[in-house]
Amino acid sequence: xxxxxxxxxxxxxxxxxxxxxxxxxxxxxxxKCEEAGYAAVILKSVQxxxxxxxxxxxxxxVLELGIPGYSxxxxxxxxxxxxxxxxxxxxxxxxxxxxxxxxxxxxINCITPDRWGDYAIACEQAGADAIxxxxxxxxxxxxxxxxxxxxxxxxxxxxxxxxxKIPVVPKMTSQVANMIYTAKCLDDLGADGLTxxxxxxxxxxxxxxxxxxxxxxxxxxxxxxxxxAVLRWIIEIAPLVKADISATNGISCWQxxxxxxxxxxxxxQIGTLMYLKGFxxxxxxxxxxxxxxxxxRVEKLADISGVAAKHLLRMDQYDRVHRxxxxxxxxxxxxxxxxxxxxxxxxxxxxxxxxxxxxDKCDGCGLCVSVCNRQHAIxxxxx
Numbered sequence: 324x325x326x327x328x329x330x331x332x333x334x335x336x337x338x339x340x341x342x343x344x345x346x347x348x349x350x351x352x353x354x355k356c357e358e359a360g361y362a363a364v365i366l367k368s369v370q371x372x373x374x375x376x377x378x379x380x381x382x383x384x385v386l387e388l389g390i391p392g393y394s395x396x397x398x399x400x401x402x403x404x405x406x407x408x409x410x411x412x413x414x415x416x417x418x419x420x421x422x423x424x425x426x427x428x429x430x431i432n433c434i435t436p437d438r439w440g441d442y443a444i445a446c447e448q449a450g451a452d453a454i455x456x457x458x459x460x461x462x463x464x465x466x467x468x469x470x471x472x473x474x475x476x477x478x479x480x481x482x483x484x485x486x487x488k489i490p491v492v493p494k495m496t497s498q499v500a501n502m503i504y505t506a507k508c509l510d511d512l513g514a515d516g517l518t519x520x521x522x523x524x525x526x527x528x529x530x531x532x533x534x535x536x537x538x539x540x541x542x543x544x545x546x547x548x549x550x551x552a553v554l555r556w557i558i559e560i561a562p563l564v565k566a567d568i569s570a571t572n573g574i575s576c577w578q579x580x581x582x583x584x585x586x587x588x589x590x591x592q593i594g595t596l597m598y599l600k601g602f603x604x605x606x607x608x609x610x611x612x613x614x615x616x617x618x619x620r621v622e623k624l625a626d627i628s629g630v631a632a633k634h635l636l637r638m639d640q641y642d643r644v645h646r647x648x649x650x651x652x653x654x655x656x657x658x659x660x661x662x663x664x665x666x667x668x669x670x671x672x673x674x675x676x677x678x679x680x681x682x683d684k685c686d687g688c689g690l691c692v693s694v695c696n697r698q699h700a701i702x703x704x705x706x
Contacts (some may be wrong), residue, residue, distance in 0.1 A: 325623040326615050329567050330590045331453045331516035333426050333492035335362040337612075338584060338624065339605050341701050342571055343368050343430040343455065343596035345402050346602070350418040357423045359602035360609060365592065366419070368430040368457050369412040370404030371438050377405045379538035385599070386527060386544075392661075398595045399527055403540040404432065415451035426452040430494075439479045440486040447487040459496035459521050470498045471507070472568040480512050490515035492569070497523055498556050502556050503563065510564035518569045518592065522549075545595060549573035553634055554586045558632050561587025577611035582626065583633040647687030648706050649680050662691035662701060682706070 326337035342363040346366040356364045370376055382401040384651045387397035392591065405412055412429075419427050429446035431454060433439045439456065445507040446454050446498050458475040471476035476493050484490045491513075497520050506517055525544035527536045532567045535541075542605060550573030561568050570583035570600075580591045596604055621627055649670075657679045663671040663678055670684035678701075680691075 324616055325625075326564070326609070326612065326616075328589045328624055330426070330428075330569055330630075331492045331567050332362060333363070333452055333490065335426060335590065337609060338590045339608060340428075340569065340590050340592045341597065341605075342592035344594045344597060345412040345456075346592055346594075346597040348405060349415055350422055350600045353427060354422045354521070355602055357425050358532065360605045361425070361456040361593070362590075363427040363452075364419075364429060364516075365430050365455055366412075366416065368432050368455075369407075369409055371409075371433040371435060371442070371443065372404075375404045375432075376408075376460045378407050381537050382542070383598075384527070384537055395546075395548055397525075397544050397546040397548065398526075398527065399537075399542050399544045401538055404504070409442055413445045414450035415533040416446060416451055420450040422437045422674075427454045427491075428455055430455045432456055432457040433538070436478060436482070440482045443487045447489050451489060453492060453515070453636070454483060455491040455494050455518060456480060456488065459494070459498060459526060467573045472496050473501075473505045477504065477508055479512055479514060484513050486665065492516035492518055492566075494518040494571075495520045496557070497521075497552060497624055501525060504557075507563055510566050511564055514566045515567055516550045516567040517560070517564065518571055519553060519560065519588075520572060522572055532669050545572045547573055547575045549581075550575070550579055554582055557583060557588050558629075558635055561629055573696040577608040577615070581612060581615060581627075582609060582631075583626050587609075587629040589628060619669055645687060646705050647689070647703050648682045648683075648685045649687065649689070649691055649701055649703050651678050651680060652700050652702060653677060655697050657697050657700070659696040661694045667696050 328338045329467050339362055340363040343365040346352055347364050353364050357498040375435055380671050386397040386398045392632050427553045429451035433442055439670045443454055458479045480493050493509050493514055495517055522543035522545040524541050529536050555575050557568055566587045569590040569592055570588040574580055574591055658677050663673045668684050670681045670685045672679050689703050692703050694699045
């Protein structure tokens with residue numbers, strides 16, 4: 324089974340990369356990532372903004388959110404940048420490269436326009452295999468003072484490309500006016516890759532204290548809920564650019580990694596899972612990905628990259644005919660009553676024997692099938 328792929332043109336053994344987090348902050352953790360089985364690592368971002376080099380406390384919380392009866396998870400955190408300056412960072416890069424054999428990618432974030440080039444040069448000289456530039460840190464001062472992420476990203480990429488020969492990869496943010504336009508502009512400027520996308524900034528409030536939680540301010544937030552947006556932008560951007568796309572944010576299991584590849588990504592960055600499932604979880608993901616490819620009789624991972632885009636329909640191609648109707652499978656029904664509560668068409672009547680669906684009222688929307696407690700207790704079929 325050939326799981327090899329590329330990140331910014333760099334050949335890697337498989338698509339799972341350790342994302343830039345506190346879990347990749349030094350050479351010890353870089354070596355730990357290689358030992359766990361990651362194909363490459365992106366070091367914790369070095370930040371020109373001095374305040375960003377020091378973490379507040381406390382700063383992590385797993386938020387269990389969602390509509391009552393349904394679950395959702397957000398990994399809410401205010402993880403700051405690498406703790407040292409660019410000279411310390413260069414030393415960490417150098418020591419990391421001496422310890423491991425897989426690619427080590429630097430990550431830089433500047434607030435002075437001219438400093439992007441200096442940081443890029445320092446990373447290249449220290450041995451970085453590539454540089455991820457992060458003009459849109461979700462928790463920095465810059466994001467609140469200067470809102471033009473598009474212009475900042477282009478200027479930073481242009482300067483870094485003029486200073487170094489190794490690949491440069493902008494880490495995009497969803498907080499721009501037009502994601503597709505920004506991606507095409509970055510690609511035209513020679514971006515070797517695009518990371519889609521950085522976590523957005525959010526806020527959580529404790530209603531008992533009536534104040535923001537943890538450190539008392541904004542924080543980056545990500546989790547399974549973010550994946551749908553990541554997939555949406557990848558599948559639209561991938562056919563329009565030459566650069567390799569690396570997916571990040573919202574990847575919670577091996578199936579999510581496959582979805583990103585199917586959308587058009589060549590690699591997938593793992594961050595939250597390192598915190599919540601441990602470094603070694605990557606091995607289980609790889610085993611499941613291999614099993615999936617074997618089941619689908621696919622010899623090379625590259626053969627499924629972007630396949631989903633071939634099936635993406637335009638709005639004028641959607642099936643808008645009322646040709647579907649739901650029906651109950653009595654022997655599988657647990658009489659939980661969820662289906663009757665969600666039907667806004669009043670097509671489901673709850674009788675003593677269980678739910679009964681009126682085919683004349685059923686809209687065929689599929690919601691009752693989705694919320695059913697037991698798989699296949701409600702089916703949806705053509706009329």
